[in-house]
Amino acid sequence: MLSTTHSLVSAIIVSKIPSPAISFPLVIITHYLIDSIPHWDTGSGLSNGTKTRKQSFFHTLIDLTTAATVVLLLFQIGKSLSIRLWLGVLLGISPDLVESPALFLNYRPSPIDKLEKFHDYFHRSWKLPYGLIPQVIIIAIVLLILYFT
Numbered sequence: 001m002l003s004t005t006h007s008l009v010s011a012i013i014v015s016k017i018p019s020p021a022i023s024f025p026l027v028i029i030t031h032y033l034i035d036s037i038p039h040w041d042t043g044s045g046l047s048n049g050t051k052t053r054k055q056s057f058f059h060t061l062i063d064l065t066t067a068a069t070v071v072l073l074l075f076q077i078g079k080s081l082s083i084r085l086w087l088g089v090l091l092g093i094s095p096d097l098v099e100s101p102a103l104f105l106n107y108r109p110s111p112i113d114k115l116e117k118f119h120d121y122f123h124r125s126w127k128l129p130y131g132l133i134p135q136v137i138i139i140a141i142v143l144l145i146l147y148f149t
């Protein structure tokens with residue numbers, strides 16, 4: 001999934017479940033669960049050569065910037081800075097961040113190689129534009145929970 005999708009899911013979990021002892025593990029579990037839904041993300045196309053590492057890196061920077069901006073606008077405007085929220089968001093994208101040296105630099109020291117294999121076990125890809133459909137649905141669910149609960 002895009003970092004934007006993971007970040008919004010993480011933010012809604014952390015904002016609705018005040019205890020980090022519950023919300024933080026749930027954020028990690030949710031990352032792998034929603035990655036198992038076929039999707040497109042900024043790393044899609046790297047393994048089959050339809051995208052270069054440079055393109056993927058640039059798209060990832062756009063995605064991370066979008067993620068931070070959307071979380072800021074939806075969860076922080078008019079509220080005091082929440083370290084817990086941002087830690088939860090960071091945790092929610094951490095499986096992808098940990099994998100970034102392998103993805104962009106082809107650098108896989110242990111335990112990055114093991115984490116990458118674990119991540120790949122769950123990860124299901126889908127081409128554009130279909131790979132965005134599940135993410136639009138997930139984000140819509142996040143917005144419904146945010147505004148109606």
Ligand SMILES: [Zn+2]
Nearest residue numbers: 001035095096
């Ligand atoms: Zn992931």
